[in-house]
Amino acid sequence: MKVLILGSGVIGVTSAWYLAEAGHQVEVIDRQPGSALETSFANAGEISPGYASPWAGPGMPVKALKWLFMKHSPLVVRPSFDPAQWRWILQMLRNCTLARYQVNKSRMVPIAEYSRDVLRQLRADTRIAYDERSMGTLQLFRTQKQLDGSADDVAVLKELGVPYEVLDPAGCIAAEPGLADVSNLIVGGLRLPEDETGDCHLFTQRLAAMAAQRGVSFQYETTIEAIETEGERIGAVRTSKGRLQADVYVMAMGSFSTPMAQTLGIRLPVYPVKGYSITVPITNAAKAPVSTIMDESYKVAITRLGDRIRVGGTAELSGFNRRLHPARRETLELSLRGLFPSAGNVGEASFWTGMRPMTPDGTPIVGPSRYRNLFFNTGHGTLGWTMACGSGRVMADMISGRKPDIDATELSLQRYA
Structure with a gap:
């Protein structure tokens, strides 16, 4: 499947990496000139x-x-x-x-511990x-x-x-x-x-470079203007560089996910x-x-x-x-x-x-939305770097139709229903 990821911070890039590893065609868009130039740029490093x-x-x-x-x-x-x-x-x-x-x-602890273990495996596999x-x-x-x-x-x-x-x-x-x-x-x-x-910015930029070598397409300096819907599905994303379509969409825009989700009638508690x-x-x-x-x-x-x-x-x-x-x-x-x-x-x-x-409860939102081909990976708060690899892996498993290694049921937006 073709997957379009909105956002190239550490959450978006780890999602792209694991989706590409699962065999999907992945494209990442971001308004910045490179990856990890906003919230992921100079966090505490823990x-x-x-x-x-x-x-x-x-x-x-x-x-x-x-x-x-x-x-x-x-x-x-x-x-x-x-x-x-x-x-x-x-x-x-x-x-x-x-x-x-x-x-x-x-x-929170299971996704954080799982993420640390996934990061260790990534480090061993890629150096x-x-x-x-x-x-x-x-x-x-x-x-x-x-x-x-x-x-x-x-x-x-x-x-x-x-x-x-x-x-x-x-x-x-x-x-x-x-x-x-x-x-x-x-x-x-x-x-x-x-x-x-570790340096989250350095990690994200280097992982993005490795993802690009695996075929992931990164479109920087690309502003999202609107998300088009077709019934219960997302039809396309209109950007400053044209209209982009995919089979599945992942919203990983950090705090900016909230106003974007609002245009779709979704109240995201981020x-x-x-x-x-x-x-x-x-x-x-x-x-x-x-x-x-x-x-x-x-x-x-x-x-x-x-x-x-x-x-x-x-x-x-x-x-x-x-x-x-x-x-x-x-x-x-x-x-x-x-x-x-x-x-x-x-x-x-x-x-x-x-x-x-x-999020008000501290737990990230990782999972599906009411639109059948739109997923959220956001709301990690101060723990985005801690939970990034695990969240990206869980997201890739969900989209690929595989059961994640951990129970991710309560990470979804549904808990706020």
């Missing part, structure tokens, strides 16, 4: 199945209220008259119960390189309250069979020697040894949650992180990517606003300087923002 947790949890409403009054808050809300923003917030609040948190996490490391993730606690609060997550990890280590300060420093100079700030940590890191990052050149490798550290105090991830440090965080609800706010950069720099003060040259850091496509 591949963290163990941290595949929904933001909506029992304590979130109270935490969110406190964060709104903090200078270096992990959450920023810029209210607007956009009904989609308020609808999404209300839906998220409905998921802030223990029962829904447990259900949502049980949906693709992307500044990858397989040295785990350390969630760092600066207060006893944070450490005590991790007990709920530990219980879920234990129930799901995810390997973990609860560390004292000495154990944290053994895992991340660069923290030795700030041992007085550390109360403890939760380490997930199976987690990985909202752009803006994130920020800085990328810092390493000047002292011995003082730099080995892998990823999650700074629990600021909800910031600090990741080693080759000769650079990627610092990512902040959740900002402000629609599709791309403005770079200096205050968000200050928070990222504060976290890095506090934990790795002599690791890199912050003055030479690049500053970036991207739109994470978030």
Whole structure:
């Protein structure tokens, strides 16, 4: 079959790769001049199945209220008259119960762990390189309250069979020697040894190049103008470069999937949650992180990517606003300087923002739509890099008429019906 994929971020490109591997004729279109130039460009770099947790949890409403009054808050809300923003917030609040948190996490962890395993197989088969490391993730606690609060997550990890280590300060420093100079700030940590890191942009561009060698066609600088329907099917996609037709269509446009789906009469519960990052050149490798550290105090991830440090965080609800706010950069720099003060040259850091496509329950939307030949692969939020290969493989299996290796039933849009 011919498959047309809308979007060439990491989700679109992994979908293209596995569809081509399954024997389909694949074409990918994107308005950008290349792959992974929006949300996939400078994310935090984590591949963290163990941290595949929904933001909506029992304590979130109270935490969110406190964060709104903090200078270096992990959450920023810029209210607007956009009904989609308020609808999404209300839906998220409905998921802030223990029962829904447990259900949502049980949906997220399997696709995240499966995706990590699929990525490992891809790496073994193709030798693709992307500044990858397989040295785990350390969630760092600066207060006893944070450490005590991790007990709920530990219980879920234990129930799901995810390997973990609860560390004292000495154990944290053994895992991340660069923290030795700030041992007085550390109360403890939760380490997930199976987690990985890597440059998502580099991975996506190299996988796109390999997919092109396999016959996948990439049409860049191509804007989607409209999607034509024919009864219960998609008939064509009108673009700035003409009308494109296929047997099957995959919408992998991140946050932009929502307004596009709306033109088809489909309410997609995906909202752009803006994130920020800085990328810092390493000047002292011995003082730099080995892998990823999650700074629990600021909800910031600090990741080693080759000769650079990627610092990512902040959740900002402000629609599709791309403005770079200096205050968000200050928070990222504060976290890095506090934990790795002599690791890199912050003055030479690049500053970036991207739109994470978030669902209210944290679980991505991977599966069919009410149109028989239209599939969604979007809504991965902060875990697009973590879940990309697994989501692409599941999508290829669905379209090929094969049963996916994991139960993907509850990943579909139907759960919102």
